[in-house]
Amino acid sequence: QVLLEESGGGPVQPGGSLRLSCSSSGITLDNYAIGWFRQVPGKEREEVSCLSASGGSPRYADSVKGRFTISRDAAKNTVYLQMNSLTPEDTAIYSCATRDVRSCTGYGYWLYWGQGTQVVVSS
DSSP states (O other), X not given: OOEEEEEOOEEEOTTOOEEEEEEEESSOGGGSOXXXXXXXXXXXXXXXXXXXXXXXXXXXXXXXXXXXXXXXEGGGXXXXXXXXXXXXXXXXXXXXXXXXXXXXXXXXXXXXXXXXXXXXXXX
16 A cells, blocks of 8 residues: 655744655655645645656745755655745645656656645734
């Protein structure tokens, strides 16, 4: 059974930082492209970032470029999302997911999803 579990969410003041973690059991995250998504009730889910299994340049949504950084620790089978300079517009439920292929581009689909972790940016 494959499980993805996010952690690290919570309340934070505008301008602050959080680091989200996505740990996995039952799958080696290093073998697949992995992404972070966020969703606000009533809005479509947004891809925040994607990191291919081969490394290379991650993909970021324009809204988070320069503020968020995705990375992976193969030894811990964990992927991170470092979020800096947070604004209230970043408030959402953040989820990680793996593709069924190694690349963030081209054919493939999002195979496994975590339950999500809530991030609330407010003063």
